[in-house]
Amino acid sequence: MRRRFPDGYGQLEPFHFAVTRRQALKELDHFIAHILPGFGDHQDAMVRGEPYLRHSLLSAYLNAGLLYPLEICRRAEAAWRAGAAPLNAVEGFVRQILGWREFVRGIYWRFMPGYLERNALDAHEPLPWLYWSGETAMACMGEVLAHTREHAYSHHIQRLMITGNFALLAGLDPRAVHAWYLAVYADAYEWVEAPNTLGMALHADGGLLASKPYAASGAYIRRMSNYCGGCAYDPTVSVGERSCPFNALYWDFMARHRERFSRNARMPYVYSTWDKMGEARQAALREQAEAHLTAMRAGRL
């Protein structure tokens, strides 16, 4: 591989993926015995140096056909019946597969090929090089991009609320972001990747998959992770040299799309907070967002 693709993205070693049905079944056995009982306990958490936490790492095998969705659900159910895993863990796990995975599959097959062309938020910013290089002073992005390069894996909240959230707030071009997600993960197949990227992360489908954009400021990342402790930026600051880019970009995103999202019944609090800030603060945040984007384009973010 290294000889044929010397400039390819990612690290080949250590290589720990199963590549046969027998190996994949061993991975499933391991998951059912050791990980499933705590599945969901830290589902939305992000911890420095812990790429996997209590996630199953089964998506690549499922998508490649080495494991079958129903067989996995049945194994999880059997673990619950045997008293080896609690109901909340088994229900949460089965819901990911029977619920989310089948749902995004339905979206893809119902709305393709036009789905890939969707760009409801009119986002056209080119993908910054930092997605490939991982070189950034944003500790959260650096951490997730490093896992991605080393393991061809990130768990769902990292994909959605770090790399996806940044792409959403910065107005990155959905087709470019889609091409990136499709290239970097071992489990990436267009039918499952595209609805997650264009629909869930980027809201490019105009709300077909998710009624509200998954947009969050640095406060969310600080609450759900321990990334901010080691960052050059400060999640409690929104304007100035040390301000967390997610903060000003979040408000700029909301201001840019006010007409669309102020009508969203799930988001009234966002605009009441924005309105209370006053014009001077609003202008400072929007200027700061522009400064972050300029830094991003120059490879200095």
Ligand SMILES: Cc1cc2nc3c(=O)[nH]c(=O)nc-3n(C[C@H](O)[C@H](O)[C@H](O)COP(=O)(O)OP(=O)(O)OC[C@H]3O[C@@H](n4cnc5c(N)ncnc54)[C@H](O)[C@@H]3O)c2cc1C
């Ligand atoms: C921007 C973005 C891109 C994504 N691209 C892909 C992709 O290319 N391929 C892919 O399989 N998943 C993708 N996902 C969904 C999800 O992030 C991965 O399925 C999950 O992280 C795989 O890790 P795991 O097996 O440890 O999952 P666990 O957290 O252990 O979940 C168990 C299983 O549930 C299924 N599942 C959970 N959430 C989803 C979801 N939203 N959509 C589909 N299946 C789900 C997966 O098969 C997964 O193996 C993407 C999510 C986002 C936000």
Ligand code: SF4
């Ligand atoms: S301060 Fe901002 S950029 Fe840094 S890790 Fe926290 S959320 Fe990410």
